[in-house]
Amino acid sequence: xxxxxxxxxxxxxxxxxCPEAWNAMAEANSHHVxxxxxxxxxxxxxxxxxxxxxxxxxxYFAFNGTAANSLALASICRSYHSILCHQISHVxxxxxxxxxxxxxxxxxLPIAGELGKLNPIDIAELVKKRxxxxxxxAKALSLTQxxxxxxxxxxxxxxxxxxxxxxxGLSIHMDxxxxxxxxxxxxCSPREMIVQAxxxxxxxxxTKNGMGMGEVIILxxxxxxxxxxxxxxxxxxxxxxxxxxxxxxxxMLQDDVWLKNAQTSxxxxxxxxxxxxxxxxxxxxxxxxxSLFAKLDDRLIAGxxxxxxxxxxxxxxxxxxIMCSWDTRNEDVDAxxxxxxxxxxxxxxxxGEVEIMSH
Ligand SMILES: *Cc1c(COP(=O)(O)O)cnc(C)c1O
Numbered sequence: 001x002x003x004x005x006x007x008x009x010x011x012x013x014x015x016x017x018c019p020e021a022w023n024a025m026a027e028a029n030s031h032h033v034x035x036x037x038x039x040x041x042x043x044x045x046x047x048x049x050x051x052x053x054x055x056x057x058x059x060y061f062a063f064n065g066t067a068a069n070s071l072a073l074a075s076i077c078r079s080y081h082s083i084l085c086h087q088i089s090h091v092x093x094x095x096x097x098x099x100x101x102x103x104x105x106x107x108x109l110p111i112a113g114e115l116g117k118l119n120p121i122d123i124a125e126l127v128k129k130r131x132x133x134x135x136x137x138a139k140a141l142s143l144t145q146x147x148x149x150x151x152x153x154x155x156x157x158x159x160x161x162x163x164x165x166x167x168x169g170l171s172i173h174m175d176x177x178x179x180x181x182x183x184x185x186x187x188c189s190p191r192e193m194i195v196q197a198x199x200x201x202x203x204x205x206x207t208k209n210g211m212g213m214g215e216v217i218i219l220x221x222x223x224x225x226x227x228x229x230x231x232x233x234x235x236x237x238x239x240x241x242x243x244x245x246x247x248x249x250x251x252m253l254q255d256d257v258w259l260k261n262a263q264t265s266x267x268x269x270x271x272x273x274x275x276x277x278x279x280x281x282x283x284x285x286x287x288x289x290x291s292l293f294a295k296l297d298d299r300l301i302a303g304x305x306x307x308x309x310x311x312x313x314x315x316x317x318x319x320x321x322i323m324c325s326w327d328t329r330n331e332d333v334d335a336x337x338x339x340x341x342x343x344x345x346x347x348x349x350x351x352g353e354v355e356i357m358s359h
Contacts (some may be wrong), residue, residue, distance in 0.1 A: 005006035005308050005309065005310070007325070007327065007328055007329070007332045008309065008310035008311070009309065009310065009311040009322040009323055009324065009328075009336065010310045010311055010312055010323065011062040011159065011208075011323050012178075012208035012209070012265060012290060012291075012323055012324070012325045012326070013207055013208050014278065014310075015208075015210070015325035015326060015327050015328075016211045016212075016213035016324065016327070017210065017211060017248070018105075018135060018210030018211075018251070018252075018257065018261060018326055018327070019212075019251075020251035020252060020254065020255075020257045021085040021206075021210055021211050021212070021248035021249075021251040021252050021257075022248070022251070023251055024247050024248050024249075024250040024251030024252075024254075025212075025244060025247050025248045025251075027247070027250075027300055028041050028243045028244070028247035028250075028315050030121055031154075033243055035240045035241060035242065035247070036238060036239075036240055036242055037061070037238075037239075037242040038242075039242060039243045039246075041242075041246050041247040041250060042061075042241045042242050042243060042246040042247075044250060045059070045186050045246045045247070045249040045250060045253070046059040046246075048249070048250070048253045049216065049218060049253075050096045051280070052190050052191070052253070053190055053191050053194060053218070053220070054075075054191050055191070055219050055220065056166045057219060057261055058218070058219040058222065058225040058228070059216060059217075059218055059219075060216070060218075060219070060228065060229075060232055061214055061215075061216055061217070061237075061239060061242065061245040061246055062203075062214070062215050062216075062217055062218040062232070063213055063214065063215075063237060063239065063245070064207065064213065064215060065090065065177050065196075065203060065205060065207065065215050066090075066094070066096070066098050067094045067098070067177070067215075067235060067237050068203040068215040068216070068217050069090065069091055069095060069098075069099060069142075069173070069175050070095060070098040070099045070102035070103075070235075071102060071217060071228075071231055071232055071235060071237065071296055072173050072201040072202075072203055072217050072219075073091070073099045073102065073103055073106070073142065073173055074099075074102040074103045074104075074231055074235075075141055075201055075219065075224040075228050075231065076139060076140040076200065076224060077103040077106040077139050077140050077226070078103070078104070078106070078139075078172060079103060079104035079105035079106060080105070080106075080136055080137060081103065081106045081107075081136055081137050081138070081139035081140065081187070082106060082107040082108070082109050082135075082137065082138050082139060082140075083099055083103075083106055083107070083108045083109065083139070083140040083142055083173075084103070084109050084111060084118070084123055084126060084127070084138060084140065084141050084142065084170070085108060085110060085111070085112075085141075085142035085143075085144075086110065086111060086112075086113055086116060086117070086118050086144065086147070086148070087110035087111060087112050088116060088148050088149070089110070089142060089144050089148060089175065089177060090144060090148065090175055090177065091108060091142050091144075092108055092110045100133065101197075102235060104315070106136065106139070109126060109138075111123065111126060115147070115151045115285055115286065116144070116147035116148050116149035116150075116151050116285070117147055117151060117153055117157065118141075118143065118161065118163035119157075119161075120160050120163070121163055123141065123161070123164055123165070123168070123170075124164055124167075124168060124217060124333070126138075126172070127168045128168075138168060138169075138170060139170060140170060140171055140172075140173055141161070141165045141170040141171070141172050141173070142172075142173045142174075142175060143158075143172065143173070143174050143175070143197065144163065144174075144177070145158075145174055145176055145178070145179060145182045145193070145197075146178040146179075146181045146182040146185070146288065146290075147250065147289075147293075148291070149284075149285045150196070150269070150285055150286075150287060150289045150291035150292065151285055151286055151288050151289070152181075152182045152185045152186060152288040152289055152290060153182070153197075154186070155186060155188060155192065155193070155196045156196075158196045158197035158198075159196045159197070160199055161197065162196065162198035165198065166198065171200040171201075171221065171224070172197060172198050172199050172200050172201075173199075173200065173201050173202075174194075174197060174199045174201070174202045174203065175203055176202050176203050176204050176205055177203065177205035177207075177215070178208060178209070178249065178262075178289055178290065179193075179202065179203075179204050179205055180205065180209045180258045180259060180262035181209075181262045181265065181266055181289040181290050182289065183259065183262065184259055184262040184263045184266050185266060185288050185289060194220060199220055200219070200220055200221035200224060201215070201217065201218065201219050201220065201221065202217075202219055202220070203215050203218075204216040204218055205356075206248070206249065206252060206258075208325075209252070209258055209261050209262055209265075209326055210252065210257070210258075210326040210327075211248050211249075211252065212243040212248065212259045213245070214246075214248065214249075216224045216249070217232075218236075236291050240309075241343075259324035262290070262326070264326055264327075264328070265289075265290035265324040265325055265326050265328060266289060266290050266324075268290065268325075268328040268329075268330075268332075268333050269287050269289065269290045269291060269292050269322075269323075269324045270287060271285040271333045271334075272287075272292050272322060272324065272333050272336070272337070273292055274340075275333065275334070275337035275340075276292070276337070276340070278287045279337065279340055279341045280344070281294050281295065281296065281340070281344065282294065282295040284319045290323060290324045290325070291321055291322065291323040291324070292321070292322045292323075293319040293320065293321055293322075294319055294320050294322060295319050295320075296319075296320045300340070300343055300344060301313055301320065303339075303343040304336075304339060304340060304343065307339050307343075309336060309339065322336075
């Protein structure tokens with residue numbers, strides 16, 4: 001029988017809006033305010049971000065992560081530049097060439113690297129391979145934190161990437177769709193992460209961490225902010241009723257809700273990991289954020305799907321991806337594990353269910 005699951009493990013964008021963000025938006029809804037970011041909510045949120053990072057950064061809002069990343073990269077690159085990123089990064093694999101489009105033609109150069117991470121040696125090698133006029137000039141280093149395979153760059157890894165980038169004249173973009181999860185894992189301050197990594201421009205994710213939509217683009221390097229507002233407007237990312245993108249952040253930033261949400265989803269992934277390893281299922285990467293990649297055979301997958309569970313069956317990195325959200329509960333994880341355990345231990349049962357499925 002298929003259960004009617006309220007929560008699934010496909011992605012952290014399957015979850016709804018957390019009450020704090022929802023309430024903050026409701027509060028901003030009752031009256032007329034200035035448009036295009038001149039309202040008090042937007043101003044307050046920008047101030048809060050400056051407080052969190054303890055620096056006078058520029059704060060902008062975009063509707064989604066693709067736009068945020070692409071605009072961030074467009075603040076760094078001109079059309080004849082290149083963007084270095086991991087070969088399974090969102091920038092390379094999931095943005096329909098928007099970074100190339102927004103930069104007017106900058107070339108994205110994917111690089112391999114273990115555990116979804118880039119390393120300084122490979123970056124330097126690629127940059128030094130071609131420095132002539134006939135190849136795009138290397139300009140941006142794009143790091144995803146937490147990575148697409150649920151790992152997290154440690155602070156010392158970020159520091160050596162920064163040093164390499166500075167030597168090579170690269171500016172640093174951080175795709176922080178899951179920045180909160182990484183901060184929660186490293187147990188560092190957001191500022192420490194940014195300083196260690198020498199981030200010039202950060203995309204701070206909200207959507208996957210309990211908001212309805214909206215990512216924040218934070219420019220730490222003021223030179224990059226020149227005319228950035230025009231780039232944002234031209235790309236259709238200037239929200240006229242800006243308060244609906246910004247006000248939810250008041251709920252998220254108050255009492256560190258953003259961090260607590262991430263701590264919850266991270267903890268649920270840890271619970272999954274412990275349970276899966278107990279069952280004897282191979283976990284493919286260190287679980288350092290809110291996702292887990294596991295090797296499940298086809299019959300196990302079919303059995304779980306038949307029981308109403310949802311997760312990503314196959315993803316570029318290989319294996320199944322099981323992802324937790326801010327609202328994933330212990331009970332959800334335990335029920336998932338119980339089904340997995342039952343199916344794993346019972347081949348006959350699994351055969352039966354696969355058969356039923358084909359009818
Ligand atoms: C989800 C995600 C994004 C943003 O995706 P959109 O669908 O454009 O909002 C960016 N980077 C990473 C690593 C993501 O997982």
